[in-house]
Amino acid sequence: MDFIISLIPESIKSIPVHMDFEGQKRAEKTFQIIIVLFGFVGFIWGYICQQFSQTMYILIAGFALSCLLTLPPWPMYRKKPLQWQKHKVESETDTTTPSQQKSKKKK
Known part of the structure; x- marks a missing residue:
């Protein structure tokens, strides 16, 4: 995958x-x-024309338009990004996992 x-x-x-x-x-x-x-x-429109195919054509056109407007990440959809917290650096001296810490406390 990295090659691609x-x-x-x-x-x-x-x-x-x-x-x-x-x-x-x-x-x-x-x-x-x-x-x-x-x-x-x-x-x-399909009722007026008495053609169900006209209804489907208009619905498909609406679907295509909505996909064009909503699927790409346009700038109008990226105006309020989340502010993530900074990464918390753990101390290098304590390398035990939380489960190991709990078992140590129980003893």
Whole structure:
């Protein structure tokens, strides 16, 4: 796997591929609104035309649009990144695991 990753150019590796939690919420809401809106419009248009295929075409178009708008990690979905805590450095003298520490205390 490392060999394949080494073949990828740096310009492609630098593309951000993450989305924050608020962005995920916004993308999910956008996806649902588009699908419901296109489904409703497709149903009405299909009823007027008496063609179920018209309903499906409109619904598929809405699905494609929503995928284009919500699947890539656009900058509008990366506005509020999480602030992680700093890594806590453990002392080098104590290398026992927590389970070993508990067994030592019991003795």
